[in-house]
Amino acid sequence: MTAASRRLWLTAGWLVLGYVVLTLVSAAFGPNATIGDTKSHVTKALVTSSMTTVFASGYVEFIAALVFLVGGLLIARLLRGSGDLDGWLASIITAAAIIYTAVEVAAGGAGAAAVYNGHHGAPLAVITTVSDIRNVAFSLSGGVAGLLTLATAAAGRATRLLPRWLSYGGYVVGVVLIAAVPAAETGAPQVLLWFLWLVALGVTALRVPRRNASAVSSAVAATA
Secondary structure (H helix, E strand, C coil): CCHHHHHHHHHHHHHHHHHHHHHHHHHHHCCCCCCCCCHHHHHHHHCCCCHHHHHHHHHHHHHHHHHHHHHHHHHHHHCCCCCHHHHHHHHHHHHHHHHHHHHHHHHHHHHHHHHHHHCCCCCHHHHHHHHHHHHHHHHHHHHHHHHHHHHHHHHHHHHCCCCHHHHHHHHHHHHHHHHCCCCHHHCCHHHHHHHHHHHHHHHHHHHHHHHHHHHHHHHHHHHC
């Protein structure tokens, strides 16, 4: 493994972990209304909440989406092997990362519009509808995330660059994310499962250079 490749793996690991941290920070400070919430909760989230706090949270979420896009494209590049299967899987990761980011940004825009209009006298039914569009978009993005996870897990197995346990875990998480798309009203508990897998992916990416260095050292010692 070259020095440039080692740096790219380290960069990918920090980007993946950075996305998780930024997203959790955004969720912690941004009040959200989910599908089926009561009028009082929707009013608290979209009408009487602090616009400054909500917009700051949305901006952090936007930065997180950009970090995810860069990290996803880098992971696709690092897992692109020399075979046709590897290239196809890397293309799926690339496409899924772009689509996921686009949906996230569009959904964030709808959420910001709902809050802005809620603070400027728009009827509650109107802002609830806009907010629900945001929630449905986020739910659909979970299916795209599932596809990306499945492709990453498969590419990791095909290239042998990711541990077997991480790939098998990715298969499970990917299927859960896609299967959970219709359950928009129940929130998104499956996202926490995905974040755990992303953390494992990020830590693994940080350890790839060390793992390869150990393998090279072992091979040299065996031939000495």
